[in-house]
Amino acid sequence: MTRTILAVCLAGALALAGCADSSGRDGGPVTVVFKHAKLLGPVDPLAPLLAEFAALHPEIRVRAEALPWSSDEQRQFLVINLEGGNPGFDVMMLDCIWVPEFARAGWLLDLTPSLPPGELDAHFPSAAAAARYRGRDWALPWIMNVGLLYYRADLLARHGLRPPDTYDELVAAIRRIRTAERNPRLEGYLWQGKQYEGLVVNVLEGLWAAGTRALDEDGRVFPEPERAEAALRFLRGLITEGLSPAWTTAADEEITRRAFGQGEAVFLRSWPYAADLFERPDSPVRGKVGLAPLPRHATGTTGAGSTGGSHLAVARATRHPEAALILARFLTSERAQRVMTESGAVKPTRPALYREPALVRAFPSLPRIHELTLAGRPRPVTPAYVILSTTLQPELSAALVGVKTPAQAVAHARRRLEFLLEGLGG
């Protein structure tokens, strides 16, 4: 009896699977679902690219579907659907910090066997590193990002200053310029201190600038707690001494970008997207903004911006792995990345494009951003990154607003992470 029921169920399941999979088998086009976040910018580059893809590959039909607006919701959507085992999409856009985690969970297709050797070498090393986990390639770099320092070149020049190499110089420059300018509305250094991922990025950059890290190879959190505390104390000091505005503790990228763009500050830590906005015809700071690497602390050897960006990955549960990979490779190709860069929405992961004369003419900051990206560092590449980051966020925020001392914040974060990371392995 049970056997009959089982057989009937199996037959039914096979019939269903057959129906669903009928496309492709008999030569008709297969449908690949592509989940992506909306790309912000003056024009949407995706629609023309997908039209081009359709002309090149009539055998593949692409259905592009937008992910929710915020990064948290995108992640929640992807996690719930991938964990369910039948995600309903084939190619997905991932924040590069999720790649090791999703690979560890078994949700991504291992691309290593299908990629020609050296395929990832054409991308920035830090972007390629973010796509790699346990020696395998799980994603293709698509969009590049790096933390950098914007400065008001006009103000620095007027007071005979160069872009700061160290944070001490940055502080000295702010004091000198504000004393001389006598403008009470002029802020010093703007950065992102709201309790969210952006705060973790800013603190990581502070740790690197001080010659230390948040997580070492052995999985130890804050391996040098004194240096971590000093870096936090410096950030808190920026606020208490008025070098950064009090509202820094609620500031995200857009709030700081707008204030700097209105000419209300000397320095800003942000991403490359802001460069083009500052040079728009109606921008009050047009022609007055310079780009520099983030400064270092006296204890560190070099400052580095955090790299970030988006990768394309293929769901392991896909029924059309070949077609999905063809789409992902097309969208991350040099040709497609050039179109996306031209649209002004994003920066490419391929260094070669930063030197292309036509692109450089349209976006004069490209060569500078290229240098800064090369010097950038990825956030810890670990499947536990999101655990690390969301645990750090309230503790770091507490240190910034002065609810906890830096030492308390570091100690509390370590205690929590020990519980959460216990037995997780790499």
Place this chain on the structure above:
Amino acid sequence: MKARAARRTGLLLAAPALALLAAVTAYPALWVLWLSLQRRVPIFGIAEFEGAGNYLFLAADPRFWSATRITLTFTVISVLLELGLGLLVALALAGQRRGRRLALSLLLLAWALPGVVTAKLFEWLYNPAAGLVNYLLLGAQLNWLGDPALALPGLIAADVWRTMPLVALLCYARLLTIPAEIYEAARVDGAGGVAAFLRITLPLCRSILLIALLFRTLDALRAFDLMFILTGGGPAGTTETLTVYAYRSLFQTLHLGLGSAIAVVVFGLVMTVAWGYLRMLRREGLTA
């Protein structure tokens, strides 16, 4: 004897509804309870029974206690303000001669806006440099969402703005049903405005206020969207409610066991409060 038979028939008739309720609420609730007894991290393929481990961690977890305190503070203050202001607005509405319909639509607008829209609206109102709130405070430089002492009051104000209209409308509807003769009789007996309010209006609105209290408390205990969008639980976790903490554990750190344990605590809290209110309502004769 007869009563018992009737009771049995009643139970029988209610059985299908109860079964459906059990399927859609009891089953997931039990599943969450079961999850909360495990150490479960799907990304790392960890799923082991752990007993009370998650609860023991929470008992010693300052972040959990802070979230509990914040949840209760938020609930008590916002609900009291909503009831008080709601009643006042209802009285003002009832006493208004012209423009009632306009006032009602404006009230409904605040209530009908999705939480996300309200949150975005307040993000701009609270902007330290360009926000309307600081402008109205004569250019004060208050850092509403970034100051640990101001963030929670800021969120409470936003919540009151959003949900006070519900209370106001409920009370207004009740006020309309109080016959004018009662007030006239009171005036003849020499009662002033205050006495009429205390002796007539308030007692007659008591039951509707209790129902509003029940709804609002249960909602406030589960508050999520405002803090999630406006502050992300910050600064320094000073606006992280239990639901935000549960969300972060469930969907961000993907510790399903720990997140479920927090959810169970919220569930217990809500059930306790609901039970207390229901007893109160029963004493009022409002429910069977």
